[in-house]
Amino acid sequence: MLSRTADHLYWMARYIERAENLARLLDVTYQMSLVPQSPEAANQNWNAIIVLNSLEEPFAKAYGEPSAENVLRFMVRDESNFSSIYSCLRAARENAHAVRGTLTTEMWETINAAWIDLRAQSFEQIMAGGITEFFEWVKLRSALTRGVTFGTLLQDEAAHFIRMGGLLERADNTARILDVKYHFLQPNGEGEEGGVTDFYQWGALLRSLSAFEVYRKVYRDVITPARVAELLILRMDMPRSLHHCLDKVNHLLGLVGNRQSSETLRRAGLLHSRLHYGRIDDVLEDGLHEYLTEFMDDIYDLGNRISQDFLVPA
Amino acid sequence: MNKPSFFDEMNGADGAVRSHYQTYRRWLSETPDERIARKRAEADIAFRRVGITFAVYGEEAGTERLIPFDIIPRVIPADEWKALKAGLKQRVKALNLFLHDIYHDQEILKAGRIPREQVEGNAQFRPIMRGVDVPAGIYAHIAGVDLVRAGAGEFYVLEDNLRVPSGVSYMLEDRKMMMRLFPELFSKHKVAPVEHYPDLLLETLRASAPNGVSDPTVVVLTPGAYNSAYFEHTFLAQQMGVELVEGRDLFVDNDTVYMRTTQGPQRVDVIYRRIDDDFIDPQVFRADSMLGVPGILQAYRAGKVTLANAVGTGVADDKSIYPYVPEMVRFYLGEEPILNNVPTYMCRKPEDLAYTLAHLPELVVKEVHGAGGYGMLVGPASTQAEIEDFRRRLIASPEKYIAQPTLALSTCPTFVESGVAPRHIDLRPFVLSGKEVTMVPGGLTRVALQEGSLVVNSSQGGGTKDTWVLE
Numbered sequence: 193m194l195s196r197t198a199d200h201l202y203w204m205a206r207y208i209e210r211a212e213n214l215a216r217l218l219d220v221t222y223q224m225s226l227v228p229q230s231p232e233a234a235n236q237n238w239n240a241i242i243v244l245n246s247l248e249e250p251f252a253k254a255y256g257e258p259s260a261e262n263v264l265r266f267m268v269r270d271e272s273n274f275s276s277i278y279s280c281l282r283a284a285r286e287n288a289h290a291v292r293g294t295l296t297t298e299m300w301e302t303i304n305a306a307w308i309d310l311r312a313q314s315f316e317q318i319m320a321g322g323i324t325e326f327f328e329w330v331k332l333r334s335a336l337t338r339g340v341t342f343g344t345l346l347q348d349e350a351a352h353f354i355r356m357g358g359l360l361e362r363a364d365n366t367a368r369i370l371d372v373k374y375h376f377l378q379p380n381g382e383g384e385e386g387g388v389t390d391f392y393q394w395g396a397l398l399r400s401l402s403a404f405e406v407y408r409k410v411y412r413d414v415i416t417p418a419r420v421a422e423l424l425i426l427r428m429d430m431p432r433s434l435h436h437c438l439d440k441v442n443h444l445l446g447l448v449g450n451r452q453s454s455e456t457l458r459r460a461g462l463l464h465s466r467l468h469y470g471r472i473d474d475v476l477e478d479g480l481h482e483y484l485t486e487f488m489d490d491i492y493d494l495g496n497r498i499s500q501d502f503l504v505p506a
Numbered sequence: 507m508n509k510p511s512f513f514d515e516m517n518g519a520d521g522a523v524r525s526h527y528q529t530y531r532r533w534l535s536e537t538p539d540e541r542i543a544r545k546r547a548e549a550d551i552a553f554r555r556v557g558i559t560f561a562v563y564g565e566e567a568g569t570e571r572l573i574p575f576d577i578i579p580r581v582i583p584a585d586e587w588k589a590l591k592a593g594l595k596q597r598v599k600a601l602n603l604f605l606h607d608i609y610h611d612q613e614i615l616k617a618g619r620i621p622r623e624q625v626e627g628n629a630q631f632r633p634i635m636r637g638v639d640v641p642a643g644i645y646a647h648i649a650g651v652d653l654v655r656a657g658a659g660e661f662y663v664l665e666d667n668l669r670v671p672s673g674v675s676y677m678l679e680d681r682k683m684m685m686r687l688f689p690e691l692f693s694k695h696k697v698a699p700v701e702h703y704p705d706l707l708l709e710t711l712r713a714s715a716p717n718g719v720s721d722p723t724v725v726v727l728t729p730g731a732y733n734s735a736y737f738e739h740t741f742l743a744q745q746m747g748v749e750l751v752e753g754r755d756l757f758v759d760n761d762t763v764y765m766r767t768t769q770g771p772q773r774v775d776v777i778y779r780r781i782d783d784d785f786i787d788p789q790v791f792r793a794d795s796m797l798g799v800p801g802i803l804q805a806y807r808a809g810k811v812t813l814a815n816a817v818g819t820g821v822a823d824d825k826s827i828y829p830y831v832p833e834m835v836r837f838y839l840g841e842e843p844i845l846n847n848v849p850t851y852m853c854r855k856p857e858d859l860a861y862t863l864a865h866l867p868e869l870v871v872k873e874v875h876g877a878g879g880y881g882m883l884v885g886p887a888s889t890q891a892e893i894e895d896f897r898r899r900l901i902a903s904p905e906k907y908i909a910q911p912t913l914a915l916s917t918c919p920t921f922v923e924s925g926v927a928p929r930h931i932d933l934r935p936f937v938l939s940g941k942e943v944t945m946v947p948g949g950l951t952r953v954a955l956q957e958g959s960l961v962v963n964s965s966q967g968g969g970t971k972d973t974w975v976l977e
Contacts, residue, residue, distance in 0.1 A: 193749075193768055194767055194768075195755070195766040195767055195768055196752065196754070196755050196766070198768045289731060290731055293740040349768060353768070448768060450768065450769045450770055451770055502768045503768075505766055505770075
C-alpha cells in the first residue's frame with residue numbers, strides 16, 4: 193500500500209490511543225486526589241502530568257501555577273495545546289479524513305462522530321457533565337473505534353499499521369503512567385507496605401489501566417508496588433503491559449517487513465526478548481525509573497525506524 | 507421580452523404526458539405524499555452520511571455542501587438515446603483525431619479549415635506535445651459532453667469537456683439511491699444499467715498503457731482532500747480497486763514513474779489524473795505547483811507512462827475552438843455531424859462583436875476560458891446594469907468572449923418548496939475512448955433549482971437527477 197496511506201492510518205491509531213491514555217492518566221490523578229493529602233502534594237501530582245508531556249513552558253505561559261482545574265482545562269479541551277484530548281481527537285479525525293477511501297464506512301463514522309461530539313462541548317459543559325463521565329466517554333470511543341476496525345476492516349497491511357500504531361502508543365503510555373505514579377507512590381518508610389493508603393493509591397493506578405480485576409485474578413493477594421510493576425511491565429497476557437504490546441508489535445513487523453526493515457526487526461526483537469525473559473527483581477534492583485526511561489527511548493527509536501522504513505521513505 | 511416556449515421532458519405541448527413517462531407519472535400520482543416526503547428525507551440523510559459532498563470555492567475553507575438530489579428521474583426513450591450515442595461517438599472520435607493532428611502534421615490547419623492562429627495562439631495549446639506519440643493516438647480518454655435540449659425538442663452540444671470532467675460519481679450514486687428508495691419503479695421500467703461504469707473506465711485506462719506493458723498498474727492522481735471533487739476521486743479509485751495518489755506519493759527516476767509504498771517503490775504505468783495541465787509538473791508548467799510530480803512530463807514524452815487525459819486536450823474544448831467541431835467531423839470522418847452545435851458569435855470578429863453588442867439582452871455571453879458557470883452573462887435573466895457591465899468588458903477585450911443565442915433549455919418536473927414544478931436541465935454523458943469508444947447509457951442530469959434559472963452547475967446551486975435510458 194501507499195506509504196502515505198500507511199502513515200495516516202498509523203497516526204490515526206496513535207492519536208486515538210493517545211487520547212484514551214491521556215484520559216486514563218488524568219482519571220487516575222483525579223481519583224488519587226480524592227484521597228486525603230496536602231494541597232502541595234495534590235498540586236505536585238497535577239504538575240507531574242505537565243512535566244510528563246514536556247509542556248512546562250506553554251502551560252506556565254497560559255495558566256501559571258498548576259492546579260487540578262487548570263491542568264484539566266489545559267489537557268482536556270485547550271485547542272492551542274497539541275497534546276490535549278481535543279487536539280488528539282482532531283488529529284485522529286484529520287488523518288482518517290485523508291484516507292477515507294481506505295477506511296470502512298463504520299470506522300469513518302465512528303471517528304468522525306467522536307470528533308463532532310467533542311467539538312460541540314466547552315470545557316464548562318464537560319465539567320458540568322462530570323469529568324469522570326467524560327473520561328469514560330473517551331475510553332469508550334476509543335474502544336468503539338478499535339471494535340469497528342477489527343470487526344469490519346480487511347486484515348491486510350492497513351490493519352497491521354493501525355494496530356502497530358496503537359500498540360506502540362499504548363506501550364509508551366503505560367510506561368509513562370507507571371513511571372510518574374510509581375515515583376510518587378514509592379514507599380517512603382512510613383507506614384507498612386500493603387497499608388490502606390497504598391491500597392487506594394495503587395488501586396486507582398490499576399483501575400486507570402483496567403488492571404484492578406486482572407491483578408486480583410493473577411495474584412489473589414494484597415496490592416504491592418513490585419507486583420503492580422511486574423503486571424504492567426512483564427506480564428504477557430495483560431493487554432496494556434509493555435510485554436504484551438511489544439510481543440504484538442514484533443509479530444506485526446514480521447508481517448509487513450520489506451527489504452530495508454531488517455535492522456528495525458532486530459531491534460524490536462531485542463526489546464521484546466528483554467521483556468520476555470526479564471525478572472521484576474532485577475528491574476527494581478537496577479531502578480525502575482532508569483529501566484522505564486530506557487524503554488521509552490527504545491520505543492521512540494522504534495517509532496522513528498518504522499517511519500523511515502515504511503511510512504515516509506526518503 | 508417574449509416568453510420562449512420550453513420543451514418539457516414529461517409533459518407534451520398539448521398537456522398530455524409523453525408516452526415514455528406515463529408509467530412513472532401514474533406511479534407518482536398513486537404514491538401518497540407522505541411516502542414521497544419520507545423518502546426525500548431519507549435520501550438527504552443517506553447522502554450526508556456517506557459524505558457525498560463537494561467543496562465550494564470562495565467559501566470558508568473546507569466548507570462541504572450536499573448537492574441537492576431530486577427524486578423525479580429524467581427519462582430518455584431508447585431511440586432518442588441511440589441517436590445521441592451515435593452522435594457522441596462521432597464527435598469524440600473527431601476531437602481525438604483533431605488533437606492528434608494539431609500536435610503532428612496539422613493537416614486541418616494546412617487545409618485552411620481552422621485558422622492557424624486560433625489553434626497555435628491558444629493558451630491551451632501545448633507546444634511541448636508537438637511530435638509526441640501517445641498510445642493509440644487517444645488524447646481525451648474521458649470526455650464529458652454537455653448536451654441540452656431546446657424548444658423544438660432538438661439536442662445541442664453546449665460544451666465538450668476534455669480536460670478533467672467530473673460528476674460521474676453523482677450519476678452512479680443517484681442511481682444507487684433511486685434503487686434503494688423506490689425499488690418498485692425498477693420492476694415497472696426497463697432502465698438500462700450504469701453501474702458498470704468503473705469497469706469500463708478501468709478497461710479504458712488499461713487499454714491505454716504504454717506499449718509493451720501487459721499488466722499495467724493504474725492509479726488515480728488527485729490534488730488532495732481539499733479539492734472540490736475529492737469525493738469523486740476517492741470513489742472512483744475505490745470502485746476500480748486502484749490506488750488514489752497525490753503528487754507527493756509519486757517520483758520519477760530514470761524517466762520512470764514510481765509510487766512510494768510500504769514495500770518500496772512500485773512502478774506506475776497509467777495515471778488517471780484529476781489535476782490540470784498547469785499543475786502536473788512544476789519543472790515544465792507552473793513552478794509553484796505543490797500538487798504535481800517533478801519530471802513526470804519527461805517520463806510521459808519518453809512513452810514510459812500514460813496520462814489520461816493527455817496533456818494539451820484543453821485546446822479542443824476551448825470555447826473559441828468549439829464553433830469548428832462540426833468542421834472537424836467533416837474533415838476527419840467525411841461525415842455530416844449528427845449532433846448540433848449552438849450557433850456561436852466569436853467576438854474577436856468585428857461583425858460578430860457588432861451583432862453581440864446589439865443583441866446583448868437576448869444572448870448568453872461566455873468567457874472563452876471560463877468554466878463552472880462563473881463569469882457569464884445570461885442576457886434575458888440579467889439586469890440593465892449587468893448588461894452594461896458586460897458591454898464594457900466586451901469592448902475592452904472582445905477576444906475573451908463568445909456569444910450564443912439563449913437556448914430555451916428543456917425542463918423536467920422537479921420537487922421544489924411549493925411542490926412539483928418544471929426546472930431547466932442538461933445532460934452530461936461520459937464518453938470513454940480506449941480500444942473503442944464506449945459509454946454507459948445516459949449520464950448525469952443536472953437541474954437548475956432556481957425558478958427560471960438556466961445555470962445548472964453545482965457551484966451555482968444546481969442539483970442532480972437520476973437519468974433513465976429505457977430499453
